[in-house]
Amino acid sequence: MADEQTPGGGAAPPPDGGKPAxxxxxxxxxxxxxxAAGHxxxxxxPATMAATPWESDLAKExxxxxxxxxxEVSTYLGQNFIVTKPEAAISVLEYLKLEADFDYxxxxxxxxxxxxxxxxxxxxxxxxxxxxxxxxxKTYIADGYKPETAVDVHLTANWLxxxxxxxxxxxxxxxxxxxxxxxxxxxxxxxxxxxxxxxKQDDRWVxxxxxxxxxx
Numbered sequence: 001m002a003d004e005q006t007p008g009g010g011a012a013p014p015p016d017g018g019k020p021a022x023x024x025x026x027x028x029x030x031x032x033x034x035x036a037a038g039h040x041x042x043x044x045x046p047a048t049m050a051a052t053p054w055e056s057d058l059a060k061e062x063x064x065x066x067x068x069x070x071x072e073v074s075t076y077l078g079q080n081f082i083v084t085k086p087e088a089a090i091s092v093l094e095y096l097k098l099e100a101d102f103d104y105x106x107x108x109x110x111x112x113x114x115x116x117x118x119x120x121x122x123x124x125x126x127x128x129x130x131x132x133x134x135x136x137x138k139t140y141i142a143d144g145y146k147p148e149t150a151v152d153v154h155l156t157a158n159w160l161x162x163x164x165x166x167x168x169x170x171x172x173x174x175x176x177x178x179x180x181x182x183x184x185x186x187x188x189x190x191x192x193x194x195x196x197x198x199x200k201q202d203d204r205w206v207x208x209x210x211x212x213x214x215x216x
Contacts (some may be wrong), residue, residue, distance in 0.1 A: 027108060051076040058100055058135075065095060081136035086122075089139045090148045091201040093124060105154035108161055110168045112194045119143040120170060124150065146173040164180060167192035184209075 013072040014110050052076040059073045062082060069088035072079055096102035104127040111121040118140035127134045141147055150157035161172045162181040169190035172180055179185060188202045204213060 025142070030125075040186075046188075054080045056080075062095070064102075066092060075174065077132070079136065081138055083138045083140075086139045086141050086145065086147055088151055089124065089137055090153060092137050093126065093150055096126055096151045097133065100128065101130040102128040102133075104129065105150070105160065106134070106158050108157060108164055109149070110164050110170060110192075112168060112192065113193050116140075120168065122147060122164075122170065140184070141170070146171045148173050149175040151175060162210060167188070 030093050036158075051072075054075040054193070059080075063070055067090055069085050070082060070092070071085065072083035074083075076201045078123070082092060093105075106127050107123075108124040108125075111123070113119055113121070120141050120143070122139050122141055123174060124137040125134065126137070147170070151160060151161070151174070157179060158175070158177065161175055161179070162168050162179065165172065165178060165188055166180040166182050180187065183191075184205065187205055189196050191198070
C-alpha cells in the first residue's frame with residue numbers, strides 16, 4: 001500500500017476515490033436595493049432636442065425681414081430649421097423661393113402631439129440646388145386650424161397637402177382640391193393621428209367593401 005504522503009511532500013490522494021474536491025462556491029452578488037414599497041422608480045424625462053442657434057447670413061436676413069413672426073432660427077445635427085407663427089409660414093416659403101433660391105418643395109408633413117394645445121407640428125422642407133442646402137420651416141397649429149395653402153408658391157404642394165389632410169386631418173385654406181389622396185373619400189379617421197387605432201381602422205368601410213370583419 002502506498003504512503004499517504006510522499007517523501008517529497010506530495011499531497012495525499014483525495015479520500016473519495018480520486019475525484020478532486022469541488023472549488024468553493026463564489027459568494028452571491030449583493031442584491032440591488034428594491035424600490036420602496038408602493039413607489040415605482042421615477043420615469044426618465046423625455047429627451048429634448050439639443051438645437052443650437054443657426055448663425056448664417058440667411059438666418060440673419062430672415063430675422064430682419066420677418067421680425068417676431070419668426071420664433072426660432074436653429075440648427076440640429078447640421079439640419080437648419082425655422083419656427084414661424086402659422087400666419088407667416090407661406091410668406092417665409094415665398095421669400096426663401098424668390099430671394100434665396102430654395103425653389104424645390106421637398107415635402108410637407110406633420111407631427112401629432114395629442115396632449116398639446118397646439119396639437120400639430122406642420123413642417124415644410126425646401127431645398128436649394130444653387131446652394132445645395134436644405135431648410136425646414138416649422139409651425140405649431142391647433143386641431144381645427146386651417147393653415148393657408150402653399151399651392152400658389154409651389155404647385156407640388158397640391159399633392160403634399162392632400163396627403164397631410166388624408167393622414168392627419170389638417171385642412172388647408174384655399175387649396176384647390178382638398179380631398180383624400182391615398183385612402184377612399186368615405187374612409188373615417190386619420191391614420192397618423194396618435195389616437196387612431198391601427199387595429200380598428202375603418203371597420204365599416206372594410207366590411208362594406210372587402211366583405212371581411214377587419215382590415216387586419
